[in-house]
Amino acid sequence: MSLFEKFRPLAQTRAGLGNSGPAPIATPIDRVLSATRGIIDGQEVILAGTNNYLGLTFEPSVIEAASTALAELGTGTTGSRMANGSYADHRALESELAAAFGWPSAMVFSTGYQANLGVLSGLVSEGEYLLVDSDSHASIYDGCRLSQAQTIRFRHNDPENLDRRLARLGEDASKALVVVEGLYSMLGDQPPLDEFVEVKNRHGAWLLVDEAHSFGVFGERGLGLAEQAGLLAEVDFIVGTFSKSLAGIGGFCVSPHADLELLRLASRPYIFTASPSPAVIAATRRALALLVEGSDLRKQLHRNINHLYREVKAMGHELGSADPGPVMAIILPDRMTALAHWRGLLERGVYANLMIPPATPAGLNLLRISLSAAHTEQDIDQIVSALQSMREQVARSATG
Amino acid sequence: MSQLREEVETAIARALAEALPELGDVDPDSALTGDLGLDSVQIMNLVMEIEDNLDLSVPVDVLAEVRTINQLTAQLVKLKEKQA
Numbered sequence: 001m002s003l004f005e006k007f008r009p010l011a012q013t014r015a016g017l018g019n020s021g022p023a024p025i026a027t028p029i030d031r032v033l034s035a036t037r038g039i040i041d042g043q044e045v046i047l048a049g050t051n052n053y054l055g056l057t058f059e060p061s062v063i064e065a066a067s068t069a070l071a072e073l074g075t076g077t078t079g080s081r082m083a084n085g086s087y088a089d090h091r092a093l094e095s096e097l098a099a100a101f102g103w104p105s106a107m108v109f110s111t112g113y114q115a116n117l118g119v120l121s122g123l124v125s126e127g128e129y130l131l132v133d134s135d136s137h138a139s140i141y142d143g144c145r146l147s148q149a150q151t152i153r154f155r156h157n158d159p160e161n162l163d164r165r166l167a168r169l170g171e172d173a174s175k176a177l178v179v180v181e182g183l184y185s186m187l188g189d190q191p192p193l194d195e196f197v198e199v200k201n202r203h204g205a206w207l208l209v210d211e212a213h214s215f216g217v218f219g220e221r222g223l224g225l226a227e228q229a230g231l232l233a234e235v236d237f238i239v240g241t242f243s244k245s246l247a248g249i250g251g252f253c254v255s256p257h258a259d260l261e262l263l264r265l266a267s268r269p270y271i272f273t274a275s276p277s278p279a280v281i282a283a284t285r286r287a288l289a290l291l292v293e294g295s296d297l298r299k300q301l302h303r304n305i306n307h308l309y310r311e312v313k314a315m316g317h318e319l320g321s322a323d324p325g326p327v328m329a330i331i332l333p334d335r336m337t338a339l340a341h342w343r344g345l346l347e348r349g350v351y352a353n354l355m356i357p358p359a360t361p362a363g364l365n366l367l368r369i370s371l372s373a374a375h376t377e378q379d380i381d382q383i384v385s386a387l388q389s390m391r392e393q394v395a396r397s398a399t400g
Numbered sequence: 401m402s403q404l405r406e407e408v409e410t411a412i413a414r415a416l417a418e419a420l421p422e423l424g425d426v427d428p429d430s431a432l433t434g435d436l437g438l439d440s441v442q443i444m445n446l447v448m449e450i451e452d453n454l455d456l457s458v459p460v461d462v463l464a465e466v467r468t469i470n471q472l473t474a475q476l477v478k479l480k481e482k483q484a
Contacts, residue, residue: 151460
């Protein structure tokens with residue numbers, strides 16, 4: 001029997017998405033022209049399906065920082081942080097991340113995925129508990145699998161359900177790490193963080209907030225949902241990524257607990273991976289400075305968000321979240337309608353994301369649009385116009 | 401049949417009827433994915449319903465070993481016994 005046999009259902013799902021035009025999954029982008037423009041299938045399109053929330057991928061000073069580091073420090077570190085890959089810039093970035101939060105400790109990982117893998121598997125072990133939101137990102141679930149701890153899911157964004165599960169642990173709740181995200185990337189919804197904080201405090205549990213999609217987006221200094229909610233003092237760990245608002249690749253964990261430093265000695269995904277390249281670290285340091293200073297970028301992003309949400313709500317689309325945020329998920333009735341919307345938008349010069357089960361919660365079929373501070377008002381108008389035109393086309397075909 | 405097993409079977413049947421109302425009577429040896437056609441997300445949601453019904457938390461790794469309804473029943477009975 002072929003080892004590949006088990007993948008047949010996945011192949012069937014992919015085949016069901018058709019083979020005319022660009023693939024909706026792993027869409028080939030021929031060339032990226034700017035933070036908001038690219039060429040797909042020979043056509044210039046607005047990129048509205050990236051995570052480039054602050055639009056910093058082409059920011060001249062970020063590119064210059066990366067270029068200088070590339071020329072001065074070479075293309076790669078060729079080793080892990082534990083061996084030969086701990087350069088001054090890696091340590092400087094960690095200091096800057098910690099300083100941004102006013103906390104004593106920060107760790108940098110080679111990807112955002114590895115940050116969750118490394119923190120959850122290293123931090124929480126046998127005889128301890130991971131309580132994770134059921135809509136958690138795959139990196140959280142995989143971190144749990146790698147950990148020797150017992151993993152228990154609670155209902156999505158449901159503090160009362162978490163409360164019951166912590167109560168069942170009794171005194172062991174003090175050995176439980178609760179994991180929530182600052183912004184859920186599929187539906188674009190946010191957790192009731194204040195209620196989660198109240199529950200975890202009552203049971204003496206620990207709290208980790210994954211701010212992958214909310215870092216750079218929320219809070220006066222862009223530190224994420226916990227900052228915006230005024231709850232930084234209640235959080236034990238914040239995990240984030242460099243590959244969204246920070247426009248690079250990598251991940252981090254910051255903590256008010258100085259003992260986070262000990263995790264460097266125990267986290268296998270941290271120990272056994274090559275450290276990020278000098279160019280990536282230099283670009284991230286510059287992007288972080290811009291992010292923390294970047295209230296104007298955030299204001300522009302939120303203007304774009306409010307513009308799009310206002311228009312799309314008026315169209316009558318069902319959305320994944322009523323709260324405006326950088327991710328807008330339009331819920332469509334079935335896979336083929338979602339696919340038709342995705343293709344229709346691309347034909348109208350807008351690249352978004354098609355999201356289908358099993359990657360989505362509750363078996364939903366989604367057209368996912370993500371916004372950037374670099375989008376102009378005209379870009380948002382074009383996205384709105386493309387959505388409106390697609391909605392009319394679908395309505396015509398339904399009645400015709 | 402023990403009272404506990406009966407309670408677990410009732411909770412599973414109730415959650416299955418909610419998830420797959422067209423199903424009718426189900427063979428307890430049915431595989432959750434192969435026979436009932438549930439995907440991984442649907443199985444997680446099904447288990448959440450059962451957890452609520454039984455006032456129980458089911459560790460994720462327990463589910464990894466479960467293929468059929470009978471196996472699910474056995475695991476839940478074991479967890480309930482431990483809870484008691």
